[in-house]
Amino acid sequence: MAYSDKVLDHYQNPRNVGSLDKDADNVGTGVVGAPECGDVMKLQIKVSDEGQIIDAKFKTYGCGSAIASSSLATEWLKGTSIDAAAEIKNTQIVKELSLPPVKIHCSVLAEDAIKAAINDWRRKNGKLAKEEANS
Amino acid sequence: MFNVPAPDAFAVFGVSRTLDLDEQELEMHYLKLSRECHPDHNRAQTTDDCAAVLQRSAEINDAWNILRDPWRRARALLEAESAGVLERNKKLDPMFLMAALELAEEVAFAESDRQAALTDKLQAAIDSDFTALQKDVNNGDFDAAAKRVHQSHYHLKALHDLEAKS
Structure with missing residues (x-):
């Protein structure tokens, strides 16, 4: 299967690889996995008092598409607001990276990771709606 | 393409649905089942019989590959017990x-x-x-x-x- 140039670019030069302090109050961490392929993705955001994402880091163990999806996600997250970040959809990632149907689940993983990171930050900062607190 | 669900590997082998299968016994059983389907021992009378034996033979091979691997055996067991x-x-x-x-x-x-x-x-x-x-x-x-x-x-x-x- 041929990867798109954008996937290859992110795979070869992943942006924002690394970790933020998961215990810090202004950091939200999301860790999600796709057990069928044994992929795991950790995505972290650092949020300012104004609700702006000032930094984003990821670590992904998985295929090229999973790495590219999370790398792209951190690029999009940096400088955006929490509310705008929550609106990012996997379909946007699919479109940007031209992911083939068999790799769509990688973009779903990235969306799940973003949502998990946002929820973690909201939980820490008392901004979580009750029904979400249990999820 | 036909979406026929794969037959339950345990049922194909006619063994009880458990994780703790004796691997040596399992292999003996596999050889016995394979022999029964072998063309030398199994002169099919008609084309239909021939196709059925071939089908059975393929099922036995698939089931063998699942049952001999403890983790694939576990997956098959779980799906058979509780689909999905x-x-x-x-x-x-x-x-x-x-x-x-x-x-x-x-x-x-x-x-x-x-x-x-x-x-x-x-x-x-x-x-x-x-x-x-x-x-x-x-x-x-x-x-x-x-x-x-x-x-x-x-x-x-x-x-x-x-x-x-x-």
């Missing part, structure tokens, strides 16, 4: 996933002098996954068992990656 149980339990505990990520990093950066110890560590994790899986299955807790199978996949993959390095 693996799909329903794909969401794993973040703490586990974090540990899996650290393990993957450890494997990726392992120097050659560290490989033997790491292999032992992973093998121990896989063995303990299987023991826990057997317990869950015996308790009839197929949801917990499905999560074990998913978790073990990370350990098996890490071991595979480690072996590929050397």
